Amino acid sequence: MYEVRPGVYQKNAQIAHIIGVKRTAARYRPCSSEKEARERESFKNLILLCLAHHAEVDDKNHGEERYPVDLLREWKRAHEGENGAALDRIQPLSEDQLAALLISVFTPPATRLEKIADQLEQTGTLTSDALRELRNIVTVISDKSGGMEADSARRLAYAAEVFDAQGLRGSANSLAHAADILPSLLTQLDQRLKKLGNFM
Template sequence: MSTSGPSITDIKLLFAKSGNRCSFPKCKAPMALGDTLTGEVCHIKGARPGSARHDPNQLQTDRHLRENLILMCPTHHTIIDDDEGSYTVERLLQIKLAHEETATPVPDDEVARVAISLQQNVSTVGQTGGLSAHTVNAASITVQASGASNPLNERQIQAVENLWRILRNFSNEFSMVVFVDSILLPQEMGAYFNGADNMPVMDSVLEFRDLQAAIAKMAKAGGDAAAMERPFVSQRLWSIFYVIQAIYGRASFMLTSSYKEKQYVNWRNDSGCDQLLRAVLPAIAVDHLKSLQSNALRTTIDSLEDQFLIEAGMRKASSV
């Protein structure tokens, strides 16, 4: 048996029983958006020495078996690996079992498509011993509504408007996260978190010392209700919306981690943010956005919102 990674059979079974959702309790993040993979295959017992929950007595042939794997979104993968005391092997096995018992089965054709892509495009993520799905030929499936007015067409328009309203709510709820990123350089953020410099402006994001603050803001903005609009918009439009939502949450989580670790955890260097952005933006654009030293988060979100408006037919794509 190969020990280089999970077999296609194990990947199929894992994804089929996931319901295409993160296994973390109450998380609704999808593991795949159309042909774009956004989830991560995590090891319950870490694959390498030093990785979370690594068991030196585990047989090498058992490390990549389905029994030792669980699907998570990038944020919850980081959470379980950063808090081994709370997320023990036993608890993760219970989480996995509970999730698979209640998940909606995934159609066989979707299982085959996503599993093959996942096995062919996995890569090691940081020090966690997890496997991250890369983008696989994202398809744009735009709803072609007829010119005549009809209930479905009107509902599609309403869905786009509702999602845009939620995006504006996200902008309001996470305005301070974007603000501090806009006016402070990464080195200045680093000086604040390691105690070398006191910056009063950072008081505006003190609430993000608690991860629950970001979760509460997501709910207040209407993020939980967004899934109701998914059947009425194109796959790409939904993917763009999901990525914008996730970037707000992920950047906030980086602040929480910065307070915890007493050093700046830069969202630009985060594999989860990188993976999300590459799902909907060209690689050259992602590289440019991450290279910006100031106003990077604002520019990134603006770029994503432009893509949303273009896909919705509310703005023309640039010919440049």
């Protein structure tokens, strides 16, 4: 999801069929039954991709060769994780219906960050889940194409790391110092986040 203006979100993903529905589509296979035809339109046969990957996956010349059905199913499983079984039960949706559904369950990054900040304030530490969530948020909002300013995201990630490592009292001094030097710490922050990610 992408915040196009304060409080207004639009999907920034494209819907691709794993097995093509139209005869001219990549990975098209004829349906052997009406049931199979309905399944082709269900969420089970859909994968959400960024615009660039959607174009690549559905490329008329090489899409099927480079992105076979099994690979796209593997991507779908990885993207959806433990939610895959529930998502597979979603009946056919139009793009507008899917966008409305995604918007209805989407929690804006600022709200997710507030929850993490509350945890830091209360405990002075981050759980591995909160750190993973923070890394996901930083990845999304660091994208220069929009959302929260990337520098703000990086500063927040560094602050979270300091709180987690030193506790509340020790981190206060570190955060004051960090406010002066944060612009030069982007590379160091990215390395530390990657290193922490290896332990999860």
